[in-house]
Amino acid sequence: MTMACMVAPRLLPRPLHVPWYLDPGNTRSERWFAAADLIDIAAPAERDTSSPEARERLERAATLSADAKTLAAGGTEASALRATTFHLLAAELRREAGAWSLCAENYGALTRHHLSRGKLRPAVAYMRKMLFVTEGASASPDRLEACILAASVYVAVRQVAPARNAASEAAAIAVRLSDADGLAAVDRLLPRISELANACPTGKKPEPCACGSNEGYRACCGVADEVPAEFLVRPAAHGQRSAKVGPRAVTGQAGIDLLMELPGPEGECLNWVGVMVEDGRHSLITLPNWSGRAMRSARIMSKRALLDPGGTDFPSAAVLQVACGIEAFINTVEHFIGRSGPERFGHIRFPDFKAEGEDDPGEAGSTRRRWAGIGIALFGPDWAKEVRLHDLAKLMALRNALLHFKGAHEEWIIPAPVKEQALLDRFKDCFAMRDPPRPWIDRILTPGLATWAVDLGDGLIAAFRHAWHREEVRFEVESRDQDREEA
Ligand SMILES: [Zn+2]
Numbered sequence: 001m002t003m004a005c006m007v008a009p010r011l012l013p014r015p016l017h018v019p020w021y022l023d024p025g026n027t028r029s030e031r032w033f034a035a036a037d038l039i040d041i042a043a044p045a046e047r048d049t050s051s052p053e054a055r056e057r058l059e060r061a062a063t064l065s066a067d068a069k070t071l072a073a074g075g076t077e078a079s080a081l082r083a084t085t086f087h088l089l090a091a092e093l094r095r096e097a098g099a100w101s102l103c104a105e106n107y108g109a110l111t112r113h114h115l116s117r118g119k120l121r122p123a124v125a126y127m128r129k130m131l132f133v134t135e136g137a138s139a140s141p142d143r144l145e146a147c148i149l150a151a152s153v154y155v156a157v158r159q160v161a162p163a164r165n166a167a168s169e170a171a172a173i174a175v176r177l178s179d180a181d182g183l184a185a186v187d188r189l190l191p192r193i194s195e196l197a198n199a200c201p202t203g204k205k206p207e208p209c210a211c212g213s214n215e216g217y218r219a220c221c222g223v224a225d226e227v228p229a230e231f232l233v234r235p236a237a238h239g240q241r242s243a244k245v246g247p248r249a250v251t252g253q254a255g256i257d258l259l260m261e262l263p264g265p266e267g268e269c270l271n272w273v274g275v276m277v278e279d280g281r282h283s284l285i286t287l288p289n290w291s292g293r294a295m296r297s298a299r300i301m302s303k304r305a306l307l308d309p310g311g312t313d314f315p316s317a318a319v320l321q322v323a324c325g326i327e328a329f330i331n332t333v334e335h336f337i338g339r340s341g342p343e344r345f346g347h348i349r350f351p352d353f354k355a356e357g358e359d360d361p362g363e364a365g366s367t368r369r370r371w372a373g374i375g376i377a378l379f380g381p382d383w384a385k386e387v388r389l390h391d392l393a394k395l396m397a398l399r400n401a402l403l404h405f406k407g408a409h410e411e412w413i414i415p416a417p418v419k420e421q422a423l424l425d426r427f428k429d430c431f432a433m434r435d436p437p438r439p440w441i442d443r444i445l446t447p448g449l450a451t452w453a454v455d456l457g458d459g460l461i462a463a464f465r466h467a468w469h470r471e472e473v474r475f476e477v478e479s480r481d482q483d484r485e486e487a
Pocket residue numbers: 120121209210211212213217220221222
């Protein structure tokens with residue numbers, strides 16, 4: 001009987017949701033959260049560790065940590081790898097529950113796992129987390145253990161000064177705790193540190209990082225010598241989700257899935273926060289939802305335009321905002337799909353938008369071509385017939401005629417040298433224009449134009465999202481059928 005068969009039933013009393021970045025085979029990944037903002041994390045004490053939810057997390061983390069120990073003792077590489085997943089999940093639960101110091105157990109095990117396999121980048125990353133969560137516990141056995149382990153990691157990456165610091169802190173704690181084993185461990189480390197110091201004379205050019213990359217330590221494994229990002233900031237949930245805790249709040253989604261979400265009662269979220277994890281190191285970035293923001297402004301401008309039937313300012317602002325919204329949307333689609341990983345979208349080929357436009361050189365790389373090309377690549381050739389791409393071309397032509405910059409700081413809306421009649425003809429069936437004699441710009445910038453532009457922008461984006469969901473359903477049905485055939 002194999003180890004896995006023996007332990008599996010006991011280890012999995014209930015379905016275990018493993019967040020994406022806890023997959024030990026996945027050393028580099030990113031997930032996104034719909035977020036109102038980022039929240040500063042000052043200290044773990046701010047989170048309530050006595051709530052039933054926190055208690056449940058902590059209990060689960062304790063079980064997982066114990067199971068991880070059993071697994072690691074199992075001796076096979078597969079069980080050791082499984083143990084790392086359990087440790088990661090336990091650390092995550094403990095961090096989320098606000099019990100940071102408890103994470104030391106898990107980060108210590110993860111550091112040892114990677115160190116013993118020569119994987120120095122993750123070893124340094126987990127060692128830093130371990131030092132971070134034991135900071136301020138200057139007389140605890142956990143801190144002693146952390147310092148001893150940190151010193152050996154620093155020896156492995158040939159960093160003399162931090163290795164010395166960690167060893168002397170360990171020695172001081174061992175003395176205070178009268179811990180003979182601790183002192184012995186420090187004694188075993190000291191010769192290795194001196195040896196290292198003699199081998200790396202100071203003043204020499206920094207040698208490449210010990211992990212085997214060609215970069216220097218500071219730019220490589222040493223990047224982790226900072227406060228781990230997941231302890232500094234977290235995404236503040238958007239709208240309804242603030243109340244929602246659970247696997248989804250921890251795991252996030254692929255960015256493209258957030259972009260494709262239909263707006264809820266509170267509208268589209270204003271930001272997405274991306275959490276990247278690479279070799280145990282977390283980093284966060286915020287991406288404003290430019291498209292959602294621009295379309296929201298455009299809707300406001302268009303409503304204002306209706307209250308000012310003779311004006312031209314609100315209609316021109318609405319057109320510019322809609323154009324921004326449509327451009328930002330397709331840019332974000334391309335960006336998120338490009339970063340979603342080849343296993344999901346690798347089969348999709350987007351056209352080369354830098355190629356020359358066939359009919360109009362000004363159209364090369366244009367928004368209309370990008371909408372058409374990306375839509376067809378994702379949803380098939382019929383997509384171009386279903387949506388108002390001809391109207392999109394009109395909108396962009398008008399935007400290009402309206403948008404001119406004068407000076408470094410001012411944006412002026414002035415009539416560009418356009419083929420006036422041709423432009424007017426393009427819009428003659430779209431909305432009611434003002435009568436001549438007036439400049440073309442006054443004839444065209446009407447409340448009707450604003451309404452038309454907003455309908456176009458909202459309609460295109462909604463059509464894209466609906467096509468996306470239709471494809472997803474089709475894909476699910478097909479995979480289910482395929483599974484049935486194979487069974
Ligand atoms: Zn390195």
